[in-house]
Amino acid sequence: MATLWLTNLPDDVTDDEIAGWLEKYGFPRCDEIARVPGDGTRPGAAVRFDEVDEEVLRRLQPRIDGVFVRNKTIRAQVAPPERPDPRR
Amino acid sequence: MGLFDRLFGRKPAEPADPLLGKALDRTVEVVEPKLVVLPDWKRRLTPGVAAAIEFARAGAQQLQQVHDLSAAGWGDDPLLRAVFANAESVNRVLAQMRDLQRHFRSPNAGDEAYGLLGMTFTTRRVLGAALVGDQVRSDVERTEASFSEHRIPAVAADADALRQAVGVRIFNQLLLVATKELAKADERRTSLNVERAMLQARLRMLESREGALLDEGDDAEDPLAQRAELQRRLDEMTAAMAQYGAGAEGLDRQLDIVRDTLLSATTTIRIAPRRLRLDAMNTVLADADGGGMPVEFVCVQSPEMSRAFAAVRVRRADLPAGGLSIAAVERTL
Numbered sequence: 001m002a003t004l005w006l007t008n009l010p011d012d013v014t015d016d017e018i019a020g021w022l023e024k025y026g027f028p029r030c031d032e033i034a035r036v037p038g039d040g041t042r043p044g045a046a047v048r049f050d051e052v053d054e055e056v057l058r059r060l061q062p063r064i065d066g067v068f069v070r071n072k073t074i075r076a077q078v079a080p081p082e083r084p085d086p087r088r
Numbered sequence: 089m090g091l092f093d094r095l096f097g098r099k100p101a102e103p104a105d106p107l108l109g110k111a112l113d114r115t116v117e118v119v120e121p122k123l124v125v126l127p128d129w130k131r132r133l134t135p136g137v138a139a140a141i142e143f144a145r146a147g148a149q150q151l152q153q154v155h156d157l158s159a160a161g162w163g164d165d166p167l168l169r170a171v172f173a174n175a176e177s178v179n180r181v182l183a184q185m186r187d188l189q190r191h192f193r194s195p196n197a198g199d200e201a202y203g204l205l206g207m208t209f210t211t212r213r214v215l216g217a218a219l220v221g222d223q224v225r226s227d228v229e230r231t232e233a234s235f236s237e238h239r240i241p242a243v244a245a246d247a248d249a250l251r252q253a254v255g256v257r258i259f260n261q262l263l264l265v266a267t268k269e270l271a272k273a274d275e276r277r278t279s280l281n282v283e284r285a286m287l288q289a290r291l292r293m294l295e296s297r298e299g300a301l302l303d304e305g306d307d308a309e310d311p312l313a314q315r316a317e318l319q320r321r322l323d324e325m326t327a328a329m330a331q332y333g334a335g336a337e338g339l340d341r342q343l344d345i346v347r348d349t350l351l352s353a354t355t356t357i358r359i360a361p362r363r364l365r366l367d368a369m370n371t372v373l374a375d376a377d378g379g380g381m382p383v384e385f386v387c388v389q390s391p392e393m394s395r396a397f398a399a400v401r402v403r404r405a406d407l408p409a410g411g412l413s414i415a416a417v418e419r420t421l
Contacts, residue, residue: 026118026121031241051261053268055271055272055275056268056271059267059271060267
């Protein structure tokens with residue numbers, strides 16, 4: 001499982017649009033999109049891929065990073081793997 | 089479903105099938121779009137892509153038996169009883185499947201949908217009680233099957249469309265395997281580059297200090313031998329890097345990696361029907377033992393995972409409201 005962070009998305013973008021952009025650039029179908037509105041200036045989304053490894057996502061990430069859509073330059077980063085909670 | 093999906097129907101893909109071109113285009117789109125600059129990339133990739141299509145088609149056609157997935161039918165279907173702990177867990181899984189709910193929300197959706205139910209499949213050996221001869225023994229080794237992480241990753245209006253969607257999905261997974269091989273090659277090339285730079289730096293240092301080391305006359309290792317050893321390792325490193333090529337030659341190598349990975353998919357990934365006889369506790373029984381019920385599913389095994397799949401039919405009426413559990417709200421109140 002791996003997660004792609006997308007930031008600086010257009011305000012009114014839908015989940016289907018995000019999934020469509022990613023598939024257009026050769027990404028596999030994503031399994032979940034969690035929206036991160038923040039303060040509203042640079043809305044983001046965490047896109048989860050259940051059957052994709054981090055190394056594969058790192059290879060695909062440059063394809064979407066810097067793409068210009070509706071007056072916005074999308075930024076993409078591969079999220080670091082989750083660390084186990086030391087308190088558990 | 090587009091033209092591309094027809095490749096995964098009942099008929100095997102012909103080598104001259106014009107739809108093969110679409111599969112080739114999708115392959116480079118996913119694995120490495122730059123491959124199209126190579127002059128004969130289509131001809132060179134065709135054997136791998138054709139093998140991948142045939143593999144995906146054969147895998148999808150194994151989903152012939154369709155199970156009715158509903159909480160009400162949980163007790164009647166041996167497979168559902170084996171893979172779900174109880175009827176409530178069927179409802180819980182159905183409520184979480186957003187693709188299924190999206191399908192039913194679409195205006196053209198009928199009253200039933202077909203889906204691919206996938207689960208992580210594991211077996212483990214445990215000690216349990218069993219009747220051996222006339223005695224009940226508590227230390228008999230048994231195998232238990234376990235199904236977890238239920239998902240419905242593909243949904244379609246009918247069984248044929250589902251098999252086509254599954255074929256496309258298998259094909260896309262194979263492309264991801266090829267992409268992963270390219271990522272590994274990238275990583276290896278980067279690490280070889282770093283190692284080579286370090287060896288070159290050490291060699292330069294040795295050359296500049298060679299005279300000084302010779303003057304010391306202590307028991308330090310012979311600088312000439314050290315230098316020869318470094319040069320030997322450097323040559324090895326350069327030869328290893330040549331395997332990955334650079335520039336256009338690098339793309340050539342990448343194309344070979346993609347083709348070879350797709351050709352070898354049948355040896356690394358296994359899609360086959362699996363039949364188990366399970367009792368109510370999911371203990372695996374031998375056919376000769378009698379008892380229990382036979383359960384059949386399609387098992388996909390790769391070096392990284394083992395998952396069980398079955399085709400299911402879901403009626404709109406059996407789909408619980410997603411995202412709102414009345415019982416959970418009542419408990420909270």
